[in-house]
Amino acid sequence: MTKITPQPGIMEIALYVGGAAHVEGVSDVVKLSSNENPFGPSPAASEAARRATYELHRYPATDHAGLRAAIGEIHDIDPDQVICGVGSDEVLQFIAQSYAGPGDEVIYTEHGFSMYPILAHACGATPVKVAEKDRVVDVDAILAACNDKTRIVFIANPANPTGTMIDLDECARLANGLPEGALLVLDGAYAEFEQGYDGGASLVASRCNVIMTRTFSKIHGLGGLRIGWGYAPRDIIDVLNRVRQPFNLSTVQLAAAEAAVRDTGYTEKCRAENERLRGWLAEALARHGVKTDVSHTNFILARFADAAEADACDAYLKSQGLIVRKVGGYGLPNCLRITVGDEPACRRVAHAVGQFREGAE
Ligand SMILES: Cc1ncc(COP(=O)(O)O)c(C=O)c1O
Helix, strand or coil, rough: CCCCCCCCCHHHHCCCCCCCCCEECCCCCCCCCCCCCCCCCCCHHHHHHHHHHCCCCCCCCCCCCHHHHHHHHHHHEEEEEEEEEEEHHHHHHHHHHHHHHCCCCEEECCCCCCCCHHHHHHHCCCEEECCCCCEECCCCHHHHHHCCCEEEEEEEEEEECCCCCCCCHHHHHHHHHHHCEEEEECCCHHHHHHHCCCHHHHHHCCCCEEEEEECCCCCCCCCCCCCCCEECHHHHHHHHHHHHHCCCCHHHHHHHHHHHHHHHHHHHHHHHHHHHHHHHHHHHHHCCCCEEECCCCEEEEECCCCCHHHHHHHHHHHHCEEECECCHCCCCCCEEECCCCCCHHHHHHHHHHHHHHHCCC
């Protein structure tokens, strides 16, 4: 019998590897491998989700009007230019599916988020990896890699797993320099952690080739519910809505996300606490001789002498119940990505890294 074959590109996909959550034989475990909010969601979001369970027999809204209105109000953008998805991953998928296909190229960067090449392969396009400069997105290198086949450029700003970012002028220079017909996707999964940064919303408002994506999984602490959104010119939103399933978000997701985005006091509290603890942790790591770049996110990329030292530190942290992320798959084998946890978690990480480094000397 002939083997039934999938669409081109599908078998090129390397399966996404999520952050580990358990350590064999260790009970008091702290998960610092998925950049989750250690404080959880706003109590208002939890309460809204609970109340929404009384409506489980009803289909949810197809137009997400309530959530889009709340996003529009809080972010001062037009709700008609917003699309919501099952995590920002789904919005990124709508974009790839709608704008790239066989024969097209999708650009992402050296240490970019691993979903970008996956999404490119899934729609039959060719992912093109562009070098970064010392773990920072390099606009000139991206522009040099563009050609008439380029359809999408994905960058996360701030970036995962490096935690670095480029400023809005650089994003604008990138958007301005793209070939006709190519889109710049500014993935703002970590945008809220950078005070005063709009995630690129101002660029979307003033250009026809920029899309911004955002998530409820990080600062809003709702990773388990899966909600994200995108902001784009109206004609692009119209396109993306055509590939979106009508009931992609449940009543519970919609209610929780709306309450979360409206609870700006809670969001600010999480941002400020993350900034404080991130600074503390970076200093503690520095005292133990572990280098880091300035992070604009809710994690820190710790750099070790080589891959062997990073692996050994990862193993030691695991033995102490601390699960962090190895990032060899992102071209950073000598690094570990450590989510900024609550204060006790940060103290445990600092202490364990200190013990590891003393043992190494
Ligand atoms: C840069 C980046 N973009 C997008 C996502 C996906 O987030 P979501 O949970 O909204 O699908 C993540 C999640 O880790 C991320 O790090």
